[in-house]
Amino acid sequence: MANITELEQRVQEIEKRAAEKKAELRTNNFYQENHKMSENKENRAFAEIAKAMLEKRAISITATLDHDTANGIGAINQIADLWDLIKQKEKLLDRISYFNGPNFETQIPVLEARPAVPTSYAETADKSGAVDTTAAVAVKKINPKTYFAILPITYEAAKQSFVGLEERIPGLLAESFRTAMCNLVFAGLFDDDNVASANVIETGDASAVALADLEALALRVLDTDSAEPVIVMNPAIYGTIAAADANGYDFLKEELVRNKTVEGIPVILSGKAPAFGTAEAGDIVVWAGDLKNYAMGVADQVSIEPMKKIGDSNTYFQAIAAFDGIVVQPKNVFGLSKKAGL
Numbered sequence: 001m002a003n004i005t006e007l008e009q010r011v012q013e014i015e016k017r018a019a020e021k022k023a024e025l026r027t028n029n030f031y032q033e034n035h036k037m038s039e040n041k042e043n044r045a046f047a048e049i050a051k052a053m054l055e056k057r058a059i060s061i062t063a064t065l066d067h068d069t070a071n072g073i074g075a076i077n078q079i080a081d082l083w084d085l086i087k088q089k090e091k092l093l094d095r096i097s098y099f100n101g102p103n104f105e106t107q108i109p110v111l112e113a114r115p116a117v118p119t120s121y122a123e124t125a126d127k128s129g130a131v132d133t134t135a136a137v138a139v140k141k142i143n144p145k146t147y148f149a150i151l152p153i154t155y156e157a158a159k160q161s162f163v164g165l166e167e168r169i170p171g172l173l174a175e176s177f178r179t180a181m182c183n184l185v186f187a188g189l190f191d192d193d194n195v196a197s198a199n200v201i202e203t204g205d206a207s208a209v210a211l212a213d214l215e216a217l218a219l220r221v222l223d224t225d226s227a228e229p230v231i232v233m234n235p236a237i238y239g240t241i242a243a244a245d246a247n248g249y250d251f252l253k254e255e256l257v258r259n260k261t262v263e264g265i266p267v268i269l270s271g272k273a274p275a276f277g278t279a280e281a282g283d284i285v286v287w288a289g290d291l292k293n294y295a296m297g298v299a300d301q302v303s304i305e306p307m308k309k310i311g312d313s314n315t316y317f318q319a320i321a322a323f324d325g326i327v328v329q330p331k332n333v334f335g336l337s338k339k340a341g342l
Contacts, residue, residue: 283338
């Protein structure tokens with residue numbers, strides 16, 4: 001009887017394991033099917049672009065297409081992925097604010113980087129002061145500007161590398177527009193008109209930025225309620241500071257060199273920031289503040305048009321995107337300006 005009981009127990013264990021295995025297989029199959037469907041949806045829009053390239057016809061990608069239509073599936077993810085790729089390799093672009101419009105012609109309303117600080121009121125008090133005029137919608141509007149990028153595609157690439165081509169399209173577009181977007185942001189940040197005059201600190205010397213200047217700038221920023229402030233400067237300015245004597249600011253120099261921070265504020269180094277040597281007296285050479293105060297308006301539409309040249313087997317695809325940016329509140333950003341020489 002003991003042997004029969006043991007056999008029955010083993011049979012029950014085997015049946016239990018078999019049932020668990022079946023359930024696991026069903027789950028895996030369900031996931032694989034759904035994952036495959038998701039991949040198909042995401043790739044369909046890119047495949048449409050590659051097909052258009054092969055057929056040498058124009059195509060417009062827009063995030064406003066219906067997800068259930070044959071040509072629109074994945075379009076929203078496609079546009080989002082494109083701008084995500086643009087931001088991935090540039091710290092500065094990942095920190096600014098983005099506002100979207102449906103197409104090239106739309107004015108894009110912009111909000112302040114954050115709402116006004118809430119205030120407490122007694123039950124019977126006048127609460128009219130609670131109206132938030134700081135982050136009101138449509139305080140400023142952005143009219144996106146049109147930017148062009150030319151993508152040359154050889155006949156062999158379009159004909160023979162169909163799958164690889166569609167996978168490379170987002171990266172190609174991202175590389176094309178990233179530099180233009182960076183140039184736009186840096187030009188806006190370091191524009192003297194985009195920093196309130198009361199927030200500009202003049203360098204102590206006309207020949208270079210010193211640690212004392214950075215200390216004054218950092219403390220000025222920390223005296224505000226900026227949520228995520230950063231300091232932006234040219235690597236050449238950083239190199240000059242790192243090579244110069246600390247002059248009593250040894251603690252600050254060590255922090256800057258080791259951590260790339262000043263009083264805990266992260267420092268972003270970029271060659272797109274102005275160099276001290278080429279700047280004129282009064283120009284902003286080091287910028288500081290919360291980058292959320294810079295708003296980038298992006299049209300959720302990218303147009304790709306094919307063009308041919310006589311005697312050239314390449315097809316040149318003209319990618320058109322629309323974006324523009326502004327500093328929302330100049331009173332919330334700060335800068336070091338170059339001192340005038342004697």
